[in-house]
Each structure stands twice: as C-alpha cells, then as structure tokens.
Amino acid sequence: MRGKMQKRSDIQYLRALAVLVVIVFHLSERVLPYGFLGVDIFFVISGYVITRSVFLRQDAGAPFSIRSFFARRYLRLMPALFLNIGATLIAALILYPPEDLISVAMSAVYAVFGFSNIWFFTQTDYFAAPLETMPLLHTWSLGVEEQFYLGFAFVSALAFYLTRRVKHLFLYVWAGLSTCSLIFTFAGAGLASSLPIISNLDLNNADAAFRFFMLPARIYQFGLGIIGAYLVLHTSTIRKIPPLTAAVVWSACTVSALLLVLIGPVLLVSADVIALLVSITIAVAICAAEYTKLRIPLAHNLLHWIGDRSYSLYLVHWPIIVFAAFYVYRPFNGLDYAVLTILTFAAGALSHYLAERKRAPAGKPEFISQRKWRSYGVFAGIAILIPASLFIAGNDGLPFRMAEQPPSEYFIYDRAFSEEVTRIGEGPRREQSSFRVISPSGGNIAQRVLVLGDSHANHLRPMGEYFASTYGVEWTTLHYPGCPPIFGTYKIYGTETSGRADSADNCERHTARIETYVREHGAEYDYVILSARWNWMFDHDGFQDVDIRHDALVTAAAPDDHSIEASKQNFIDGLDRTIRAIRDTGARPILFTQPPVSRYPVAYCDQVPGFLFNAQAIQQRCSTGAYGEIMRRGAFVTDIARSGQTRSGAEFESLIATDFLCDETQQRCFYYKEGARLFDDDSHYNVNGSLYLARQWESMDSFPFRSLAR
Structure with a gap:
C-alpha cells in the first residue's frame, strides 16, 4: 500500500530549513554565502511532492488530467503570489523613484504570467545588480516552477498515455531529461551565450545567469524528486526499511545537506557541484522517510509551523528586506535584523492566513480558503495587477510623486x-x-x-x-x-x-x-x-x-x-x-x-518622495558612516x-x-553637497x-x- 495523501512532517521540516537558510542568506550573504541553495531544496521537494500526489490520486481512481493538475497547482500558488505582488507595488509606489518603479511594474507583469525569471535574466547582471530596487527578484524561482509545471503536465500526460506500450516510460523520460539538464549544467559552458537570441542582449555573465535563472539547468533538481517519488511508490525496497533506519538515513542526509550549505565556500569544488550534492542528499532523505513518521522532539511544532508557511515566508521576506535596505540606506545592524525577522514572520503568517489556509477553524466562517474564492482571487489579481502595472509603466513611473529639486546655483557657470x-x-x-x-x-x-x-x-x-x-x-x-x-x-x-x-x-x-x-x-x-x-x-x-x-x-x-x-x-x-x-x-x-566608496549605488539616495524625506534626511541618507x-x-x-x-x-x-x-568629527563621508548629489554610482x-x-x-x-x- 502506498503512502497517504497528507502532509509529511519530514517534508515540512525540510521546507522550514530551506526557507530559513534563504532568509539568512538574503539578510546577510556573508553569514551564509551558500544559503541560496535553499531554493534548490525547494525544487527537489516540489518534484517529489507533485509526482507523489499524481500517483496517489491515480491509485484512488483519479486519472491524470492536465486541467485538474493546473487547477490544483495554480490555485495553490497564485493567491499568495498575487497578494505579495500587490503589496509590493503599493510599497514601491510610495518609496521608489520613477525609473525604478517602472522596473518593478514590468517585473510584476512578468511575475503574474510566470516569466519573471526571463525578465530578470534579460535585465540584470545578477551578480552585480543594485538589489535594493528589485523587490520582486525572488519571483524568478516561481517562474522556473511554473514553467516546470507546464512541462511536467504535458510530458507526464504523454508518458502515461504511452506507458501501456513501454513499461516505466515515465521514469525513463524524466531520467533522460534530468541527465540532459546535468550535462548542460556541467558541460554547457558558453552554450547559452553563443545563442544569437542571448548574445544579442549583450549581457554580463550570460552563461552563469542563464544557469541560475532558467529552467534547463534546474530540471535535474525537480527530476531527482520525480525519480525518487516514482521509485518509492513503484518498488517495495523503501517500504522494507525499518523505521529507525529510515530516521537515521533522513537525519544523516538532512545534516549533510545543511553542512554542505554551511561549509560550501571552503570546499574546493564549484557551487554547481555543491548544489548537485545537496539536491541528491535531500532527495534520498525524502525517499527514506516515505513510510516512516518522523518527529523531531522539542522542535516539531516550530518547524512544522514554519514549514506550513514556508511559501508565504519566501514570498514576503525579500520585499521586506529590499524595502528596508532602500529606506535606511545603510548596512543593517543587530536591531535591524531582529525587526526584519519579526516583520517577515508576521507578514508570512498573515499571507498564509489570507491566501493559503485550506479550511477555516471550526465554528468560524471560511474566508479566502474555499476553492471558489481562490479562483476569484486569481482572476481578480490578474484583472487588477496587469492594468495597474501597465498604467505605472506607461506613465513614466508617475514622476509627480517626487519632490522637485531646483538646480543649485553653486554648480552654474557660463559654459x-x-x-x-x-x-x-x-x-x-x-x-x-x-x-x-x-x-x-x-x-x-x-x-x-x-x-x-x-x-x-x-x-x-x-x-x-x-x-x-x-x-x-x-x-x-x-x-x-x-x-x-x-x-x-x-x-x-x-x-x-x-x-x-x-x-x-x-x-x-x-x-x-x-x-x-x-x-x-x-x-x-x-x-x-x-x-x-x-x-x-x-x-x-x-x-x-x-x-x-x-x-x-x-x-x-x-x-x-x-x-x-x-x-x-x-x-x-x-x-x-x-x-x-x-x-x-x-x-x-x-x-x-x-x-x-559607498556601500550602495548613490544614484538612489536623493530620489525619494518629499513627504517621507526632508533635506536633512536626504543629506544623512546620502552619506556613509x-x-x-x-x-x-x-x-x-x-x-x-x-x-x-x-x-x-x-x-x-x-x-x-x-x-x-569626509568629516572626521561626524565620522561620515558625504555624497550630497550644496543641495545636489555628487555621484551616480558607488564611486564615480x-x-x-x-x-x-x-x-x-x-x-x-x-x-x-x-x-x-x-
């Protein structure tokens, strides 16, 4: 008998750990340089969970349906995503100068349709970008996931149709696609930048950015989860593993994955190799615990709570960090980290309550949790977000929001x-x-x-x-x-x-x-x-x-x-x-x-709404301690x-x-003098x-x- 269709505690633990390392990475990259691998863990989990769900539904007598598959996945992802995009647009409307607001609006359009990874790939030197003005950058992973769902649905439907002729065709197809993805990742150097459509974009780090943002180099991570789920549900080997052994294997693999994330920078291998090792260990951990109920003493409730809200936490954490960095315009201190952490978990819990909760508590009316209300929310999100974003982009980022700054007489001369x-x-x-x-x-x-x-x-x-x-x-x-x-x-x-x-x-x-x-x-x-x-x-x-x-x-x-x-x-x-x-x-x-040199691109320091920042605040903002x-x-x-x-x-x-x-008495260096900004970047x-x-x-x-x- 196969596993039941219910949330597994071990997977919730992994989701919690994945979102925590991503949050720490984004708060301070130097603390956890390889924290970005939390996204890779999510991809493996996603591949496993959707494959497991498909086969368990088939066991229950529900044949695979592309329409039903899309409905479940998109109603799962879209409400929280659209809620986050809407809140982000409002915050950007308050904070950002016109040029950056236009960029946010365009990224919102692409994010709504699941192509934000393509947008950011074509717009960004990801490894040197001014991230303080990219509050939707993290939606690239949602773009990859949605594109994967599209491919999974059609490839799987075809594989299921032909399985009557070729046994285990589903397994062979995904094993082949995963192998191609691995070959591209490790042996495809220069391939992406050699394509005319990419070379014409004249991007920096095009190959590295393509492997980071685009689906081809990520298929193997989903594939490891898919293959693992197929083998677990179609063989008896995992079922025969004693519960204690399964718990030990899960624990060993999880700890190994975390260690790889922690010590990855000091290992003499590339980040791609570390990502592969982490993906494999996570896939093995999930497979080992399929028929075993795991419970971590003391930490169960906390990790399960975070795991349940991991998607919303992922959605809200990056805009909160980005907007805070833009507002304070200085490196975060200990108090900042504490406040940002509290805000992230509070906003994540609220997002989960509004857009993810499947059923209302006993005795209370259902809110947006009903499926029909989720559907309404998705259509309303598209109907509101797309016109609003295009209106912002089409009206030059609404420049009337910015306080006019007359040119300083100090810089005027007869040319x-x-x-x-x-x-x-x-x-x-x-x-x-x-x-x-x-x-x-x-x-x-x-x-x-x-x-x-x-x-x-x-x-x-x-x-x-x-x-x-x-x-x-x-x-x-x-x-x-x-x-x-x-x-x-x-x-x-x-x-x-x-x-x-x-x-x-x-x-x-x-x-x-x-x-x-x-x-x-x-x-x-x-x-x-x-x-x-x-x-x-x-x-x-x-x-x-x-x-x-x-x-x-x-x-x-x-x-x-x-x-x-x-x-x-x-x-x-x-x-x-x-x-x-x-x-x-x-x-x-x-x-x-x-x-x-400034820590932040100075071009943004004085481009702020006048109702939020007076001249003294701008002077302080355009300086460094x-x-x-x-x-x-x-x-x-x-x-x-x-x-x-x-x-x-x-x-x-x-x-x-x-x-x-620079002023020794104030212990600061200034980039704004005589009523004008003196730099357009960090040092020129x-x-x-x-x-x-x-x-x-x-x-x-x-x-x-x-x-x-x-």
Missing part, C-alpha cells in the same frame, strides 16, 4: 568650450584608448592639462569644462576603463576568480601607450593629472558586509604575484617612474586620490599623496578627495561631483589656475 573625441590604438574599439580634448571657446588657450587614468579620470571632464570656460585651460583626457596610469605596471582584475585576461592585456598595452605618449608629447602640457580607482588593489577586505573584487597591480617581470605587498611595491616603484617621466618633460604632475573603513582603505595612497614625493624624491602635487567629502563623480571637486580645489592656496581667471 564656453568645445570638445573633440578620438581614439588611439589598433584593434577592436574596446582595446582603444579614449582621447578627449576640451578647449576654451575662441581657441585662446592659457595652459594645457593632460589627465591620465581609468574611468575616474574620464569622470573629471566636467571639471575640465569648467576650467576651460573660466580659466582658458585646455583639458585633455587620455583614459582606458579600469587601467591605472602607473608606468611599467598593469592591473589584474578579480584575482580570486579567473580574472579578466583580455582587460589585463589591454591595460598593459594602454599603459605602455600612455608612457610613450607622455615621453613624446609631455612637453606640450603644463600639468599632468593621475586619477584612478587605486584602493581596491591594496586592500581586499570586505567593505560594509560586502565582499569586493580582488585586483592586483603587477609588472611584466612578475605577472603572477598578486599579493597586496607586491601591488604596493609595484605602485611605489611605478609611481616613481611615472612622476619622473612627467617631470622630465617639464610638466608638473598632480596625483588625485580616489573618492570615498563607514568613515573608518574608507580612511583605512585609502590610507596607503593618501599617505603617499600627502608626502608629495616618490621614493626617489621626485616631487608632485596632490588633491585628496576625502579632505572635502557625476557632473555635480566633478564641479564640486573643482570648486574645492579652487579654494586651495595651491590651486594652479587662479591667475588665469577671465
């Missing part, structure tokens, strides 16, 4: 300049250096400045426009993204991973090119400015609970020495070589230090800049950004930021262009 842009170097455009010349109108050039560096140098162009208009300075920028202008060196990207070899090669060529240019044309300039993102090469510690990319400054003589010590020495030696080369041409070198971390991280370059000379005594001038943007000056730095430099005694004022 009188022209600009020419050329590229130097051979090969594809990405291997060429950008060469930009900003000249004062009328061609009356008082002095010439050459700016060398990476994207930080390029973001100083508004400063050049201001100086060209005000002082008659010609401002030339020669830059290559991500490449510091230190002669005889080049940067390695992401030493903790495979790195970006093409970028490193291009940087090496670019550095040699600008050194040649300086030696041949440096005499044509009065000043040469060096500007770059220096600090990541000399400090690899995490920043405000977030891991950062490990970069290294290397030389052609020792390209494989990626240590911080080697990077620092290469900077010291390379800076000496660079400064001496500039001084040999008669130009005066100036070193610009890196501006303070990580003063100590920022100053420590930049200390190496800052100390050299303050010294004003290289190891051989070659002198240079400097402009230290933290002197203007926008127009106002570049002009603010120019005005601060202007106020210094060492400002070199004061006598040229027109």
Whole structure:
C-alpha cells in the first residue's frame, strides 16, 4: 500500500530549513554565502511532492488530467503570489523613484504570467545588480516552477498515455531529461551565450545567469524528486526499511545537506557541484522517510509551523528586506535584523492566513480558503495587477510623486568650450584608448592639462569644462576603463576568480601607450593629472558586509604575484617612474586620490518622495558612516599623496578627495553637497561631483589656475 495523501512532517521540516537558510542568506550573504541553495531544496521537494500526489490520486481512481493538475497547482500558488505582488507595488509606489518603479511594474507583469525569471535574466547582471530596487527578484524561482509545471503536465500526460506500450516510460523520460539538464549544467559552458537570441542582449555573465535563472539547468533538481517519488511508490525496497533506519538515513542526509550549505565556500569544488550534492542528499532523505513518521522532539511544532508557511515566508521576506535596505540606506545592524525577522514572520503568517489556509477553524466562517474564492482571487489579481502595472509603466513611473529639486546655483557657470573625441590604438574599439580634448571657446588657450587614468579620470571632464570656460585651460583626457596610469605596471582584475585576461592585456598595452605618449608629447602640457580607482588593489577586505573584487597591480617581470605587498611595491616603484617621466618633460604632475566608496549605488539616495524625506534626511541618507573603513582603505595612497614625493624624491602635487567629502568629527563621508548629489554610482563623480571637486580645489592656496581667471 502506498503512502497517504497528507502532509509529511519530514517534508515540512525540510521546507522550514530551506526557507530559513534563504532568509539568512538574503539578510546577510556573508553569514551564509551558500544559503541560496535553499531554493534548490525547494525544487527537489516540489518534484517529489507533485509526482507523489499524481500517483496517489491515480491509485484512488483519479486519472491524470492536465486541467485538474493546473487547477490544483495554480490555485495553490497564485493567491499568495498575487497578494505579495500587490503589496509590493503599493510599497514601491510610495518609496521608489520613477525609473525604478517602472522596473518593478514590468517585473510584476512578468511575475503574474510566470516569466519573471526571463525578465530578470534579460535585465540584470545578477551578480552585480543594485538589489535594493528589485523587490520582486525572488519571483524568478516561481517562474522556473511554473514553467516546470507546464512541462511536467504535458510530458507526464504523454508518458502515461504511452506507458501501456513501454513499461516505466515515465521514469525513463524524466531520467533522460534530468541527465540532459546535468550535462548542460556541467558541460554547457558558453552554450547559452553563443545563442544569437542571448548574445544579442549583450549581457554580463550570460552563461552563469542563464544557469541560475532558467529552467534547463534546474530540471535535474525537480527530476531527482520525480525519480525518487516514482521509485518509492513503484518498488517495495523503501517500504522494507525499518523505521529507525529510515530516521537515521533522513537525519544523516538532512545534516549533510545543511553542512554542505554551511561549509560550501571552503570546499574546493564549484557551487554547481555543491548544489548537485545537496539536491541528491535531500532527495534520498525524502525517499527514506516515505513510510516512516518522523518527529523531531522539542522542535516539531516550530518547524512544522514554519514549514506550513514556508511559501508565504519566501514570498514576503525579500520585499521586506529590499524595502528596508532602500529606506535606511545603510548596512543593517543587530536591531535591524531582529525587526526584519519579526516583520517577515508576521507578514508570512498573515499571507498564509489570507491566501493559503485550506479550511477555516471550526465554528468560524471560511474566508479566502474555499476553492471558489481562490479562483476569484486569481482572476481578480490578474484583472487588477496587469492594468495597474501597465498604467505605472506607461506613465513614466508617475514622476509627480517626487519632490522637485531646483538646480543649485553653486554648480552654474557660463559654459564656453568645445570638445573633440578620438581614439588611439589598433584593434577592436574596446582595446582603444579614449582621447578627449576640451578647449576654451575662441581657441585662446592659457595652459594645457593632460589627465591620465581609468574611468575616474574620464569622470573629471566636467571639471575640465569648467576650467576651460573660466580659466582658458585646455583639458585633455587620455583614459582606458579600469587601467591605472602607473608606468611599467598593469592591473589584474578579480584575482580570486579567473580574472579578466583580455582587460589585463589591454591595460598593459594602454599603459605602455600612455608612457610613450607622455615621453613624446609631455612637453606640450603644463600639468599632468593621475586619477584612478587605486584602493581596491591594496586592500581586499570586505567593505560594509560586502565582499569586493580582488585586483592586483603587477609588472611584466612578475605577472603572477598578486599579493597586496607586491601591488604596493609595484605602485611605489611605478609611481616613481611615472612622476619622473612627467617631470622630465617639464610638466608638473598632480596625483588625485580616489573618492570615498559607498556601500550602495548613490544614484538612489536623493530620489525619494518629499513627504517621507526632508533635506536633512536626504543629506544623512546620502552619506556613509563607514568613515573608518574608507580612511583605512585609502590610507596607503593618501599617505603617499600627502608626502608629495616618490621614493626617489621626485616631487608632485596632490588633491585628496576625502579632505572635502569626509568629516572626521561626524565620522561620515558625504555624497550630497550644496543641495545636489555628487555621484551616480558607488564611486564615480557625476557632473555635480566633478564641479564640486573643482570648486574645492579652487579654494586651495595651491590651486594652479587662479591667475588665469577671465
């Protein structure tokens, strides 16, 4: 006799553990880096449960029906999902700026129809996205699940129809599909990005994102549950296992899966391998306990309660975390974690009560638990959510919600300049250096400045426009993204991973090119400015609970020495070589230090409704309390800049950004000054930021262009 159609405590325990590790992961990725595997556990459970349900219904005399299958699954998932989407849209309407509200509205449309995983795959560099404005990102897993249900229904219906001719065809089909999924996951590197429909999207990390978001790499996880359920219900082997043995197997597999989640980052295997091992152990655990009633002493009621509400908890936890992160705009502290946990469980319990409860308590009227009311809820959700989302997207995100911020007079000046842009170097455009010349109108050039560096140098162009208009300075920028202008060196990207070899090669060529240019044309300039993102090469510690990319400054003589010590020495030696080369041409070198980095993309800090945030709140929001971390991280370059000379005594001038943007008394660094935001991301000056730095430099005694004022 097969198992009964009732909730199994062991599966409820696993659901509880799965949702808990996901919640912890989303609260703090550094605490549980592999907590995302909780979703993989859900997929295995889902495959097992729906297959078990199908066969038990067949045993009870109910043949498999695609219509009945969809009705059960969608009435199970949709009410709570639509309730969550509606609440999320309302919260986003209150909090988010127009551009981000449009994105939420579009993701809501895709989530309603079960395609949010496709939306986020095409819109996102998932591994570097500003998650604070993606409250429906977690619905990608619901998209995968709904697409799986669609495939399961039709594949299973066909398999059942043909089973009369081929015994166990259902098993063979899902074993074959799972095998193909595994092959794609482990041997399909580059396959997704090679498809024209994907390559045309020009996505970063396309292959990794495809394996994460899309169904093909997830089929084997559902398949393990499907195959396990089929074998359990069609063989007598599991039934013969003694209850104690089954309990031991379940416990051992569950503990093993949790250990893999906990210690996964230190194991010398890929995340895909860890995911496979976790999926297998969970499948074995579920199969082993099919005919055994398990009960964990003391924790049974709590885990069963969480397991019952695991779906609602999963739906509500991410929007709560995302909206809280957007509102406070700082790293969470202990009190924040406590409040968020309480809110998550309270909202999850409410969602479960309203949209999931199957029957009302004795003596009380039924609410939305009746099947017909669920059906009404689904149709009402579609009728309300789709028009509302399209209305928001079609009306530019309702910009009237935002308080108007008039431009600050501080950043206004008479603009009188022209600009020419050329590229130097051979090969594809990405291997060429950008060469930009900003000249004062009328061609009356008082002095010439050459700016060398990476994207930080390029973001100083508004400063050049201001100086060209005000002082008659010609401002030339020669830059290559991500490449510091230190002669005889080049940067390695992401030493903790495979790195970006093409970028490193291009940087090496670019550095040699600008050194040649300086030696041949440096005499044509009065000043040469060096500007770059220096600090990541000399400090690899995490920043405000977030891991950062490990970069290294290397030389052609020792390209494989990626240590911080080697990077620092290469900077010291390379800076000496660079400064001496500039001084040999008669130009005066100036070193610009890196501006303070923000934990969050600064573009969102002032884009908030006026009725929630006044000017003082925006000023505080557009700042960071990580003063100590920022100053420590930049200390190496800052100390050299303050010294004003290289190891051989070659002198240079400097402009230290933290002197203007950080306040030692308040222990904060600010990204909002003079009534305007100074950055559009976490570290690059926008127009106002570049002009603010120019005005601060202007106020210094060492400002070199004061006598040229027109």
